[in-house]
Amino acid sequence: MRASAERLPETIVRMAIEWQMRLRANPDNVELFSQCQAWRLGDARHELAWQRMQQVSGHFHGNHLPDATRTVALLRNAEVDLTRRRTLKLLGVGLAAGSASLLLANAPQGWRSDFATQVGERRQLLVDGGVQLQLNTDSAVDVHGREIFLHSGEVLVDGADWRVRCKYGVCDASQARAVLREREGYSELHVERGEVRVSAAAGSQRVQAGHGLALYPGQLAALHSGALDPFAWARGLLIVNDIRLAEFLSEASRYRRGWLHCDPQLADLRLSGVFRLDEPATLLGNITYLLPVRIEQRTRWWVRVVAQA
Numbered sequence: 001m002r003a004s005a006e007r008l009p010e011t012i013v014r015m016a017i018e019w020q021m022r023l024r025a026n027p028d029n030v031e032l033f034s035q036c037q038a039w040r041l042g043d044a045r046h047e048l049a050w051q052r053m054q055q056v057s058g059h060f061h062g063n064h065l066p067d068a069t070r071t072v073a074l075l076r077n078a079e080v081d082l083t084r085r086r087t088l089k090l091l092g093v094g095l096a097a098g099s100a101s102l103l104l105a106n107a108p109q110g111w112r113s114d115f116a117t118q119v120g121e122r123r124q125l126l127v128d129g130g131v132q133l134q135l136n137t138d139s140a141v142d143v144h145g146r147e148i149f150l151h152s153g154e155v156l157v158d159g160a161d162w163r164v165r166c167k168y169g170v171c172d173a174s175q176a177r178a179v180l181r182e183r184e185g186y187s188e189l190h191v192e193r194g195e196v197r198v199s200a201a202a203g204s205q206r207v208q209a210g211h212g213l214a215l216y217p218g219q220l221a222a223l224h225s226g227a228l229d230p231f232a233w234a235r236g237l238l239i240v241n242d243i244r245l246a247e248f249l250s251e252a253s254r255y256r257r258g259w260l261h262c263d264p265q266l267a268d269l270r271l272s273g274v275f276r277l278d279e280p281a282t283l284l285g286n287i288t289y290l291l292p293v294r295i296e297q298r299t300r301w302w303v304r305v306v307a308q309a
Contacts, residue, residue, distance in 0.1 A: 008045055008048065008049050008052075009045075011257060012043075012045050012046060012049045013049050013052075013053075015039070015046070015049070015118075016046070016049035016050050016052075016053045017053065019036045019039060019050070020050075020053055022036075023036060114141065114142045114143050115133075115135060115140070115141050115142075115143065116135070116139065116140040116141075117135045117136070117137060117138060117139050117140075117153070118137075118138065119137055119138045119254075119255070119256065119257050120137055120255045120256055120257070120277075120280070121137060121138075122134065122135065122136055122137065122233070122234075122236070122277075123135045125143075127143050127145075127146065127148070128143075128145045128146050129145075129146050129159060129160060129161055129162070130159055130160070131146055131157065131158070131159030131160070131161075131162045132157070132158045132159055133148065133155055133156070133157055133158075134155065134156040134158075134234045135153065135154070135155055136153055136154035136155070136156075136181075136233050136234075136254075137153065137154075137233075137254050137255050138152070138153050138254065139152060139153025139154050139155060140152045140153060141155055146161055146162050146163060147162075147163045147164075147165065148162065148163065148164045148165070149164075149165045150164055150165065150166045150167075150180055150182060150187075151182075152182055153181070153182060154179065154180065154181040154182070154233070155179070155180055155181075156177070156178070156179045156231070156234045157173070157176075157177070157178055157179075157180070158176075158177040158178075158193075159175075160173075160174060160175045161173075161174055161175075162176075164180050166180050166182060166187040166189075166215065167182055167187050167215075168186060168187045168200055168201070168215040168216065168217060169187060169198055169199055169200030169201075169215040170198070170199045170200070171189060171196050171197070171198050172196065172197045172199070173194055173195065173196045173197070174194070174195075175194050176191060176193055176194030176195060176196050176209075177191075177192045177193040177194060178190060178191045178192060178193075178194075178196050178207075179192070179230050179231055179234075181230070185216070185217075186214050186215055186216045186217075187214070187215040188212065188213075188214055188215070188223065188230075189207060189212060189213045189214075189215065189223075190211075190212040190223070190230040190231070191207050191208060191209050191210070191211055191212070192209060192210075192231055193209050194209060195207065195208055195209070198213055198215065198220065200215050200220060201217065201218070202215075202216065202217075202218055202219045202220050203220055205220050211223070212224075212230070227240055227241050227242055227243035227244075227247065228240055228243060228247075228251060229241075232274075233277060236276060236277050236278055237274055237275065237276060237277065238251065238252065238255075238274075238275040238276075238277055238283070239273075239274050239275075240271065240272055240273060240275075241272045242270050242271075242272055243270060243271060243272070244267060244268055244269070244270055245262055245266055245267060245268070245269040245270070245271060245287075245291065245293075245305065246261075246262060246266075246267035246268070248271060248287075249261060249262055249305065252275075252280075252283060252284070255277050255280060256280050257301060258299075258300065258301030258302060258303065259301065259302050259303065259304075260284075260303045260304075261304055261305070262293070262304065262305035262306070263304070263305070263306050263307065265307070266291075266293060266305060266306070266307060269291050269293070271287065271290045271291055272290075273286065273290060284303065284305075287305065292307065292308045293305050293306065293307060293308060294306060294307075294308050294309070
């Protein structure tokens with residue numbers, strides 16, 4: 001099939017839109033430009049989506065685009081024949097163009113942050129004072145000197161004299177290695193080395209190495225050792241100990257796009273093991289060696305764990 005007629009997955013089209021919006025909001029960000037270039041070079045379909053994106057946006061005054069959903073539809077319809085005449089016809093009457101700034105105002109936080117990762121991506125950074133950051137999948141932070149603002153997802157911080165502001169508090173350390181994660185309704189802190197001082201509306205507390213803390217809007221609650229190793233992802237691993245299958249799949253789903261669940265009657269099955277995050281297909285396949293289950297996969301984006309026949 002000719003490249004110009006290739007049908008692109010919507011996920012790739014949306015990513016092309018995201019890159020364009022992020023670059024227009026940060027035109028002088030050299031690192032962001034390099035990331036976009038790497039994404040375009042990583043797959044021929046990425047570059048094709050990018051070129052189609054430029055052709056469609058070029059027909060709007062000032063290179064303004066309609067909202068992302070409408071742009072995806074336009075690209076989908078124009079995939080086979082993206083001539084100027086056909087594109088203008090598709091853009092048509094009654095389609096209101098919006099500016100990049102308006103689109104970004106309602107965009108996911110990762111589009112508007114200093115540093116962000118996509119689903120399944122992990123990233124290492126070195127900030128002021130030699131403080132090392134690692135961003136987990138689908139995470140976003142702003143960095144102002146040694147002060148880090150965690151907007152979403154999860155970050156590992158290692159170094160001297162750092163501060164992380166999360167949704168429900170502020171974490172300070174003079175020499176520590178710790179992970180902070182935003183969960184539904186609370187922020188979660190685990191300290192691997194050193195000591196972290198937590199200040200929140202509910203009070204303040206010092207958290208020593210080997211301990212964890214949940215920061216809720218109205219309270220601070222100690223976290224005891226759970227079924228999930230909170231630091232393993234930084235080594236590219238998912239390490240679990242006697243975890244419920246439903247909880248395991250929920251954690252694994254953070255690193256892939258699409259739908260991943262199990263039949264309700266299997267939810268309480270328990271497993272332990274070490275899994276590689278960079279090998280999602282193998283990760284899921286290994287479950288079948290540990291439990292009496294099989295993987296039912298209709299598409300790349302739809303996977304269900306069911307009982308063995």
